[in-house]
Amino acid sequence: MKLESSKTILTKLFTEYYLTGTQAKKEGKPIAFITAFAPVEILRAMGVFCMYPESYAVVCAASKKASEMIHASRMSSFTQDLCSYSLIDFGTEHYERLPYGGLPDPDMLIATNNQCGTTLLWFKLLSKKKNIPLFIIDYPAAADDRPALRQYIRRQHESLVEFVQQQTSNPIDDQILSEQIANSKKTCQTWKNIHELNKQSPIRLSANKLINALFPIVAAKGTKSACDYYEALLHENQPSPENESKGATRLLWHGYPMWFLAKKFPGCFDTDFQIVLDDYTLWWDLDYSSGADPMEAMTKAYSSTYLNWPLNQKLDWVESLVDEYAIGGVICHANRSCRRALADIVPLRKRLSKRNIPSIIVESDMANPDFYSKEQVRLRIESFRETLRAS
Amino acid sequence: MTYILGIDAGSSYIKFVLIDETGGIIGKSIVPRGAEIDASCRKNYEILSETLEIDQKQIDGIIATGYGRKQVSFADEVITEITALAIAGYSITPNIRMIIDIGGQDSKVVSLNESGKVIDFVMNQKCSAGTGKFLEVTSASLGVKVEDLGPLSLNADKDLSLSSTCTVFAESEIISFVAAGQKKENIIKALHNTISSQILGLYYQANADDQGEILFAGGVALNDGMVTQLSSKLNQRVRVPENPQFICALGAALFLKNKQMKKPV
Numbered sequence: 055m056k057l058e059s060s061k062t063i064l065t066k067l068f069t070e071y072y073l074t075g076t077q078a079k080k081e082g083k084p085i086a087f088i089t090a091f092a093p094v095e096i097l098r099a100m101g102v103f104c105m106y107p108e109s110y111a112v113v114c115a116a117s118k119k120a121s122e123m124i125h126a127s128r129m130s131s132f133t134q135d136l137c138s139y140s141l142i143d144f145g146t147e148h149y150e151r152l153p154y155g156g157l158p159d160p161d162m163l164i165a166t167n168n169q170c171g172t173t174l175l176w177f178k179l180l181s182k183k184k185n186i187p188l189f190i191i192d193y194p195a196a197a198d199d200r201p202a203l204r205q206y207i208r209r210q211h212e213s214l215v216e217f218v219q220q221q222t223s224n225p226i227d228d229q230i231l232s233e234q235i236a237n238s239k240k241t242c243q244t245w246k247n248i249h250e251l252n253k254q255s256p257i258r259l260s261a262n263k264l265i266n267a268l269f270p271i272v273a274a275k276g277t278k279s280a281c282d283y284y285e286a287l288l289h290e291n292q293p294s295p296e297n298e299s300k301g302a303t304r305l306l307w308h309g310y311p312m313w314f315l316a317k318k319f320p321g322c323f324d325t326d327f328q329i330v331l332d333d334y335t336l337w338w339d340l341d342y343s344s345g346a347d348p349m350e351a352m353t354k355a356y357s358s359t360y361l362n363w364p365l366n367q368k369l370d371w372v373e374s375l376v377d378e379y380a381i382g383g384v385i386c387h388a389n390r391s392c393r394r395a396l397a398d399i400v401p402l403r404k405r406l407s408k409r410n411i412p413s414i415i416v417e418s419d420m421a422n423p424d425f426y427s428k429e430q431v432r433l434r435i436e437s438f439r440e441t442l443r444a445s
Numbered sequence: 446m447t448y449i450l451g452i453d454a455g456s457s458y459i460k461f462v463l464i465d466e467t468g469g470i471i472g473k474s475i476v477p478r479g480a481e482i483d484a485s486c487r488k489n490y491e492i493l494s495e496t497l498e499i500d501q502k503q504i505d506g507i508i509a510t511g512y513g514r515k516q517v518s519f520a521d522e523v524i525t526e527i528t529a530l531a532i533a534g535y536s537i538t539p540n541i542r543m544i545i546d547i548g549g550q551d552s553k554v555v556s557l558n559e560s561g562k563v564i565d566f567v568m569n570q571k572c573s574a575g576t577g578k579f580l581e582v583t584s585a586s587l588g589v590k591v592e593d594l595g596p597l598s599l600n601a602d603k604d605l606s607l608s609s610t611c612t613v614f615a616e617s618e619i620i621s622f623v624a625a626g627q628k629k630e631n632i633i634k635a636l637h638n639t640i641s642s643q644i645l646g647l648y649y650q651a652n653a654d655d656q657g658e659i660l661f662a663g664g665v666a667l668n669d670g671m672v673t674q675l676s677s678k679l680n681q682r683v684r685v686p687e688n689p690q691f692i693c694a695l696g697a698a699l700f701l702k703n704k705q706m707k708k709p710v
Contacts, residue, residue, distance in 0.1 A: 400650065403650070403652070404652070407564075407565060407652040410564075412564070412565065413565075414566070414567075415567070415650075417570055429512065430551070430568075433512070433525060433568075434568060436525050437525040437526070437527035437528070437566060440524060440525055440527065440528045441527060441528065441531075441562075441563040441566065444528065444562060444563065445562050445563070445564075
């Protein structure tokens with residue numbers, strides 16, 4: 055049987071995600087809005103269709119609607135200083151030309167603090183405004199070596215099951231939960247393997263292609279379709295016996311891409327000066343390896359997200375990527391929207407400097423093009439290229 | 446004799462430096478940027494060569510740097526200001542380890558190693574805080590010419606503090622100071638202090654090497670008040686080159702000269 059191409063699977067996944075959401079609403083099936091690192095497997099095992107407002111904000115930004123939607127959010131008196139994902143979501147209320155006609159109204163909200171504090175406030179506001187029940191999960195950092203914290207997280211996952219059961223009357227299906235966890239584990243492993251193709255030179259997938267392949271691991275992790283997609287992508291990009299390209303500068307992009315740009319990264323890159331990795335795409339490589347118990351696996355996976363790590367762990371990880379991917383220079387995106395991601399840039403540059411790894415900062419935003427100054431960013435990247443070439 | 450022309454098409458002014466085969470400066474000029482960068486560059490190139498009585502055929506290469514560098518259609522080569530600053534700074538003295546350049550639209554801090562190679566650089570954030578534009582706007586609100594800021598600030602007798610680094614908000618604060626009867630000399634000193642603090646932030650980010658000299662380039666380096674404030678914050682007297690506003694154009698010209706010398710004959 056001929057395998058489906060990754061492109062075909064991705065198109066289907068994307069379309070189905072939005073169509074199924076609308077259809078589920080019509081059929082009276084429960085819908086949850088969840089934050090990017092919420093334990094989606096539990097919800098799916100209880101028959102809940104999950105949608106990600108952050109992912110939708112990315113779609114709006116990529117559709118060049120972010121600026122208008124953010125301006126529309128001002129009708130609800132929000133300041134531009136908030137996270138642009140949340141502003142895009144707040145703008146949906148006052149904006150008519152929404153991609154895919156907008157998201158259906160949710161029946162419940164699940165928010166976590168393993169990425170930032172803004173999502174909690176954002177979801178609290180949604181809950182209050184639309185009178186929708188909200189469940190918040192607290193993931194303390196560095197829970198790995200502390201059994202009491204792991205137990206605390208596990209109990210919250212169990213409480214989530216009770217919460218969803220109250221909302222839907224659906225019991226949890228343990229078999230589906232196990233399948234979801236197995237799929238998530240496989241998806242993350244394959245995603246990591248795909249990235250590792252870029253350890254060789256020339257790289258197999260540009261950072262831009264990796265960004266465009268991110269949607270399934272964000273919005274469909276746990277499903278078989280997501281597994282199939284990444285298997286197909288890996289299969290299509292097997293290492294080739296091409297000669298190594300000598301002298302090329304391999305770059306790491308640290309942090310969020312710029313979703314409003316057609317190519318997601320600003321500046322002129324080519325095979326001699328190439329982003330081989332954006333560490334942001336690896337933030338979704340969660341660790342489901344802790345045992346066969348699904349609850350235990352989720353405890354580890356969701357408490358150990360990149361943005362929830364202590365600073366030194368973050369810096370160690372980025373440094374390990376620099377070594378593994380033979381990085382010659384790092385471009386740090388100071389993303390105005392994300393305070394947590396901003397905090398590690400200066401210490402990271404200090405660390406890199408001690409190892410003579412050059413780095414620069416470019417200032418912009420992940421989704422709001424109003425905070426992007428094309429010429430200023432290009433000048434910084436061009437200057438970086440010149441200095442790397444001269445060194 | 447052949448020459449090389451370096452053009453620094455900056456956000457406020459365009460600077461021209463003509464060097465000879467030895468790297469010595471033969472002539473220079475500076476004009477406001479204007480709306481048409483390319484046309485302005487051409488016109489002033491003509492004027493400069495006529496003034497110096499140099500046949501343009503003797504000009505062996507033209508190189509542009511600065512924000513408008515890509516708009517100089519007759520340039521043979523373009524480079525960024527970071528590279529230009531490094532080359533010029535190192536040519537002034539190999540002891541230079543840091544270069545601070547405060548331009549009209551942005552400020553840069555470049556750190557060099559002992560061979561003159563750039564090891565790091567940091568530029569100001571997107572807004573105009575800590576740039577020449579900040580001084581331009583705020584001096585206008587005081588009714589003082591930019592060139593008078595330095596001498597006036599040296600006569601300050603009181604320390605004032607501006608709480609805002611934003612050009613727009615700082616202007617409002619200045620108006621409040623004026624309304625409160627504060628002397629303009631003291632207000633100007635406060636402005637210099639604000640910019641110097643911004644630059645200090647960049648300096649520490651640029652993985653600064655404390656062992657070498659610090660060069661202060663760009664038009665703002667002509668302001669003695671800024672030189673004093675920066676030196677005080679950095680605990681080291683910053684070195685101001687002759688004609689600091691021409692440093693980028695000079696560096697660009699030297700870059701092209703060095704490149705041409707390496708070319709196989």
